[in-house]
Ligand SMILES: Cc1cc2nc3c(=O)[nH]c(=O)nc-3n(C[C@H](O)[C@H](O)[C@H](O)COP(=O)(O)OP(=O)(O)OC[C@H]3O[C@@H](n4cnc5c(N)ncnc54)[C@H](O)[C@@H]3O)c2cc1C
């Protein structure tokens with residue numbers, strides 16, 4: 001789960017010749033930095049008077065490249081099981097399974113899950129016409145698609161699908177868009193040219209169908225309810241953090257955070273560590289800096305856990321360099 | 326002193342008495358109480374996890390900025406009396422208001 005804490009853990013583990021595999025529910029690495037504030041400057045990274053969040057993520061990725069980590073992105077770890085030999089298997093929502101000897105949870109605020117609008121029948125049609133993200137736009141070619149939302153993804157998809165789909169309707173509950181002004185401009189232009197339907201100050205209120213979505217009810221700005229035939233509805237209301245599956249892994253949890261031993265950030269389960277925003281201990285500060293420190297101490301402890309009979313000598317990178325693998 | 330009645334996301338109630346000269350947002354005050362407010366973006370109007378609804382009061386507050394409105398429009402449970410508490414600065418206008426902290430969708 002590689003946000004800053006997880007990425008730097010790969011580096012610290014690499015120095016001790018432990019290879020890592022990274023799994024993140026988001027399609028990109030970087031956690032909150034990439035998802036919440038990619039273009040904001042950070043001022044409290046030692047050595048950088050100011051650094052843009054995405055630049056920091058890119059530098060962290062560059063820093064761990066010599067240690068050749070495996071990546072599974074866009075998949076959420078749902079299950080964590082201990083095998084009889086003490087090793088672990090992690091299984092994702094796409095059934096990818098990763099076998100390992102120690103687990104480092106750097107799950108931050110948890111998984112970013114799509115916000116679900118309060119619409120009658122919404123959950124009944126999940127996977128049957130309702131989806132919260134568009135993985136393959138080609139599947140919508142020649143179809144009638146209803147989009148809802150006012151952020152970047154709603155605008156971007158409205159523009160892209162206006163060329164692919166038979167008809168695109170974008171419903172937005174306000175009349176200003178949060179997304180990029182240029183894209184909002186394009187959406188207004190496409191609507192004026194009749195290439196998509198834009199319904200402002202409107203809300204999708206109910207969905208109907210027989211097994212699969214067939215139509216949606218929309219409450220328009222003048223208080224009327226209109227029925228729209230559509231096979232696909234994609235509500236795009238952004239993502240919101242949820243602790244998610246790691247609640248059920250037998251770890252001690254206190255107020256949505258995993259309690260750890262502040263000596264080495266181990267959890268109550270031997271071989272499972274928690275670093276970064278996801279953990280809690282007396283004096284915890286939710287900072288990138290803290291996650292880095294925790295990653296270094298965790299790696300030393302994980303080494304001793306995995307190789308109890310090997311001696312671990314403390315080495316400076318200045319003296320020994322980086323031995324890639 | 327600013328007196329605010331708060332209903333938390335899980336339905337419990339508390340009453341806040343705040344020194345009116347504090348130059349802080351309502352989110353900052355609410356986060357210091359153990360009510361599970363996440364305020365994930367720390368007050369940048371980016372996350373919506375500090376969403377509150379005014380049950381009464383709050384009418385004479387400065388109106389939401391464009392950024393706040395745009396975020397509110399993204400929040401499924403938001404209504405006409407919704408605000409992002411990180412964008413509401415403490416002021417005497419909040420006195421005697423009654424708010425509900427909205428659950429994270
Ligand atoms: C707007 C904003 C500004 C900030 N500014 C600063 C600052 O100036 N300085 C500073 O030090 N800190 C700042 N922070 C805090 C900083 O971003 C966090 O401390 C940091 O991101 C924590 O990193 P992390 O590695 O613990 O987790 P996160 O960045 O939260 O990432 C956790 C990752 O784990 C993944 N995940 C969770 N559960 C699962 C699962 N079951 N399966 C797969 N993946 C999973 C998530 O998808 C996510 O990508 C700021 C935060 C915000 C929101």
Ligand code: FES
Pocket residue numbers: 352364365366367368369370371372373374375376396409410411412
């Ligand atoms: S704290 Fe994130 S929007 Fe208010």
